[in-house]
Amino acid sequence: AYLFLGVVPTVLLLILASMLGQILYSQLGAYLLYHDVEDRVAVMSSLASMQASLPVGLDEKAREKILARQAELSVGQEMPKLRVNFEEKPKFFSDMAGSAGHSFSGLIQSGNQLRLVGMRELENSQGKRIVEVSVPFDSELLENVAPDLGPIEITLAQTVEDEAGKNSVLIGTKHYRKLDKILTYKRELLPAESWSDPVVEGFSKLEAVYISPQGEVERAHPVFAFYKARRSQLNHRIFASVGEFSGARVFQIQLLGVVFLVIELAALIIGVVLAKAITKTVSGLYRATQFVREGNFSHRVTVERKDQLGVLGESFNLMTSSISRLIDEQKQLQRLENEISIAREVQDQLFPRGLPKVEGLEIEAICKAARSVSGDYYDFIQLDPTHVAIALGDISGKGISAALLMASLQAALRSQLLTPGSEQLSTAELVGRLNKHLVRNTGEDRFATFLVAVYDMETRKLRYTNAGHLPGFCLSDSKSMHLDVGGMVLGIVEDYPYLEGVVDVPREAVFIAYSDGLVEPENAYGEEFGVSRLEAAAQRVRQADPKRIATALMTAAEEWSGSPEQADDMTVIVAKLK
Structure with a gap:
């Protein structure tokens, strides 16, 4: 009873807090992953706008050199596969940007290829043109996405018909089948800093424009990003604003948990002591139950009180007396049942x-x-x-x-x-x-x-x-x-x-x-x-x-x-x- 009153609620609260923390950390990692990809989409849009503002007569090599420099300044790292293209009649631009749109930025999936793309409409004396800035979203790029996380996996899917088979899954009103995946090969899951540093797993759903082999454009096509990380990695990100003092903040939280546990144990001990003091008068009943457990129904409780506990003792004595009488009757009944069972067995052998x-x-x-x-x-x-x-x-x-x-x-x-x-x-x-x-x-x-x-x-x-x-x-x-x-x-x-x-x-x-x-x-x-x-x-x-x-x-x-x-x-x- 003491265990259920004091320990079990605490354990349940700790389990609930642990599950809640795991969910929150999982959502934090998903947010970091999603936010990093969105930042890169915004960079692609900015790069497309910068390219559109350059002089018209600038040659392609000069544009790519300026583009690389702009990308390095925006992202903080080189992007060697970044490319810029100009198209007179770009395919799918109106489907992606909308009938009244003049720009587009986001993820584009063509088959099992994924790209980060920024497009902007440019109008000059030569007519309307579209400047497109793109970079492949491959393992090399994925290594630099959300550096606070561990290994990341991007899963690409394609739209299939309803009767496509058991390997498809239903998302919304459409069926999808796994097509390919993009992995980080250099990232590894860091070792745990302590016993309280479990692995956090989660995923984030990104949206891309899917271009089918038939040339059909599907907006809001799902792309799934899965990740693994240590809770300590996410703690460093949470307490990044306090810098070197983040460890102290974590230590304060752990110390608070230890203090809470000590208080709970002290309360449990005090409760047990008080309960034993209150129930001391029933210890005689407990000892009497030990005699009953051993089969001795002749033992009687000494009744010295006139209150309800005394009445309880008298009731116990009456109960043991009744049990003793019922056991004797049960033995007689058992002998009779054994006799009937023998007679039934004999009779079963007599019938043909x-x-x-x-x-x-x-x-x-x-x-x-x-x-x-x-x-x-x-x-x-x-x-x-x-x-x-x-x-x-x-x-x-x-x-x-x-x-x-x-x-x-x-x-x-x-x-x-x-x-x-x-x-x-x-x-x-x-x-x-x-x-x-x-x-x-x-x-x-x-x-x-x-x-x-x-x-x-x-x-x-x-x-x-x-x-x-x-x-x-x-x-x-x-x-x-x-x-x-x-x-x-x-x-x-x-x-x-x-x-x-x-x-x-x-x-x-x-x-x-x-x-x-x-x-x-x-x-x-x-x-x-x-x-x-x-x-x-x-x-x-x-x-x-x-x-x-x-x-x-x-x-x-x-x-x-x-x-x-x-x-x-x-x-x-x-x-x-x-």
């Missing part, structure tokens, strides 16, 4: 992982658990190429105990059906063996309803035994056959005599088995969905594939209930016997 692939048989099952672990169990077992066993059960109880009973039932069922010759085993005998297994190996309060059926594709006979489960049914065009032959639930009476039922299955019949959760949902008036409504819903979609039939039956039961919550597990098996 794939559907039997038998010609003439399509089968599908859907199981929606009311809670994390379902009490319903179903299985498909292919006995041989022509026999398939289908099983559905409803296990009593919930949680891991129901999952374990389901695992025991599944293991016993598969051990009976996966032995050679099991396709000839009576379903009544099979259910009787499962019943004995549950009676002998489970408690008295554990039981299960169970329906098992074995279908023979060759004879089209369905043998089944129903042990206390809701009767499944076979639907055909003409009738509905209920599978209600069998006996009582499994796990109650050890030697109970179960019966086997046999059904001749018509072609294109649909076999449906379900749990009680599918027919027991009640509507707003307390009416159950019921078996009759389930059969009617199945009859309406009998021609569909098993998956659509199963989904339709689930949807019909849910729509009848109208409640988003299930009261019991819902399971349905649909087999299409072609």
Whole structure:
């Protein structure tokens, strides 16, 4: 908190000041570069005016000699490439100077060539003539431009059409492409004078008259000048008016910054001391939080005050007591969740992982658990190429105990059906063996309803035994056959005599088995969905594939209930016997 209150605002202000200084220095360098070029343009205009005022009969060599001397006096350096020309009918002069203009000075770009030009109209006895003074704007000239800066680069561009390609950039309403560049080769970036002497980069946009290869004249054509410099170079220019005292002025500014930093640190220290003095009374709470962090919720704060800090201490004691109680409850809940997770994993391993692939048989099952672990169990077992066993059960109880009973039932069922010759085993005998297994190996309060059926594709006979489960049914065009032959639930009476039922299955019949959760949902008036409504819903979609039939039956039961919550597990098996 002390860091954010004292240090962060100062750091942000310093960063803002540094960014602002960088922007200002960048603009200063751009101004120096632009101003130097404009001064040279003004010199070219002055030279053109001087040439226009010379006597008419003066020869060309004399004019060039006078021009060189005038340029040296104006610029302070020799300009060996400076030239003067006289033209009777100058090209483009009216476009550059305007219809009423008599002079022009500025930059002219022709292709990848850039020149400094000054023109002036001259009228004498020989008629109207134009005197033109020009010098190439090349690397040699660029070396003398803005000497307070470091390396300079001039980028020349040409106008292109809108569809010229991705290498063009849009400036205003026109597209431009880089054509060439002019560099300074002798200039180097000076080494930093100190850690606070960063590199300053910037650019300035110059305007030139662009003459295209087709002879078209474009005014205000952009020419970009980029530069690099040290901040110390620009400081020397800023404080040039004070001469040798410029270093002292910079030192004063740096000293002021150091003083400001010292004051800020002193204020931060004083603030920390005052804050600690004010919050001394809560140090006991802080020490108590260390005990809580280590997991010791029995520690209590000694309350000696009657003010708000005392109330805070009492609240802390109540909080730790509540946390301790909640942790105990959370541990119990975690144990229960672990038990449910184990039961869910066991159950996931019990359900069949794939559907039997038998010609003439399509089968599908859907199981929606009311809670994390379902009490319903179903299985498909292919006995041989022509026999398939289908099983559905409803296990009593919930949680891991129901999952374990389901695992025991599944293991016993598969051990009976996966032995050679099991396709000839009576379903009544099979259910009787499962019943004995549950009676002998489970408690008295554990039981299960169970329906098992074995279908023979060759004879089209369905043998089944129903042990206390809701009767499944076979639907055909003409009738509905209920599978209600069998006996009582499994796990109650050890030697109970179960019966086997046999059904001749018509072609294109649909076999449906379900749990009680599918027919027991009640509507707003307390009416159950019921078996009759389930059969009617199945009859309406009998021609569909098993998956659509199963989904339709689930949807019909849910729509009848109208409640988003299930009261019991819902399971349905649909087999299409072609």
